[in-house]
Amino acid sequence: MKKPFTGIAAFIIVLLTMPLGHAAMILMEKNLGLENVYLAAVILGLIGVGLLLAGMTMAKALPATFLGLFGALFVWTGWIEFGFSYYANRTGVESLMENGEIITKAEYLIMPSSLGFFAVIMLYYLFGVRTGCRFFLWLQKTFRIEKMTDFAKSTRNTAMVTFMEFNILLWAFYLLLLLAYDQNFAGDRHPVTYFIAFASALWSLILFFKLIKINQLAYAIRYAIPTVIIFWNFIEILGRWNLFTEIWIEPSNYVIEIVLMVIVLVVLTITVLFGEKNAPEKQQA
Numbered sequence: 001m002k003k004p005f006t007g008i009a010a011f012i013i014v015l016l017t018m019p020l021g022h023a024a025m026i027l028m029e030k031n032l033g034l035e036n037v038y039l040a041a042v043i044l045g046l047i048g049v050g051l052l053l054a055g056m057t058m059a060k061a062l063p064a065t066f067l068g069l070f071g072a073l074f075v076w077t078g079w080i081e082f083g084f085s086y087y088a089n090r091t092g093v094e095s096l097m098e099n100g101e102i103i104t105k106a107e108y109l110i111m112p113s114s115l116g117f118f119a120v121i122m123l124y125y126l127f128g129v130r131t132g133c134r135f136f137l138w139l140q141k142t143f144r145i146e147k148m149t150d151f152a153k154s155t156r157n158t159a160m161v162t163f164m165e166f167n168i169l170l171w172a173f174y175l176l177l178l179l180a181y182d183q184n185f186a187g188d189r190h191p192v193t194y195f196i197a198f199a200s201a202l203w204s205l206i207l208f209f210k211l212i213k214i215n216q217l218a219y220a221i222r223y224a225i226p227t228v229i230i231f232w233n234f235i236e237i238l239g240r241w242n243l244f245t246e247i248w249i250e251p252s253n254y255v256i257e258i259v260l261m262v263i264v265l266v267v268l269t270i271t272v273l274f275g276e277k278n279a280p281e282k283q284q285a
Contacts (some may be wrong), residue, residue: 004212041082047072055159068162
């Protein structure tokens with residue numbers, strides 16, 4: 001594939017995982033019931049771990065990247081989101097309601113309690129290891145952390161890098177949005193939330209223009225992960241403002257649209273997997 005089609009294909013593939021992940025969780029909740037859904041969630045997470053482990057054995061970057069991506073999606077949905085859901089239900093946490101409608105589900109109300117764990121992981125990436133992430137490299141250089149700490153570059157496994165990138169970024173921006181929505185800090189109509197929405201749109205646009213210059217598909221997929229997740233902040237906030245219908249929130253009412261998204265994701269993924277020559281990477285994420 002040639003640029004800009006490589007970057008566009010990568011963006012679409014990663015973008016479609018976001019609504020489909022939401023839709024899958026809701027369909028599981030509605031169709032399996034509380035007695036079965038959490039067992040199914042555990043199995044889903046195990047499948048995700050299996051995909052990750054399979055990806056870690058791959059010598060070629062493209063299949064390793066895809067296995068890391070979908071492994072992360074399955075683990076996030078199965079173990080993280082359903083994990084919060086289980087304890088929200090078990091402890092009787094009520095969803096946040098407004099005008100008779102749920103605006104924040106119970107599991108997301110308790111997710112900000114993981115902020116401390118997130119901070120610990122960030123400290124590790126900032127002070128404990130030299131990664132390939134340009135943001136952390138910039139921080140380490142700007143604050144001269146590289147001179148304070150003698151650390152070696154982390155072992156680079158494409159599937160694991162993709163897996164961690166997806167989960168950490170998704171976690172980070174969930175926390176950002178949930179704290180912004182919290183009336184004790186800001187609120188969904190607060191200027192801070194407006195800033196997050198439009199700054200995310202601008203930031204993702206800048207990343208997208210860089211993305212479409214990439215000609216190597218595996219690298220493009222990994223670069224598309226932050227591009228899409230940052231863009232998704234804008235989408236989430238627009239949905240919070242009721243500016244459009246989030247069809248992935250009520251997938252049973254939009255079966256045709258959801259099926260079409262699945263078909264596009266599957267066809268595009270198969271096409272790029274079989275169409276890419278899988279030449280050795282020249283660019284590093």
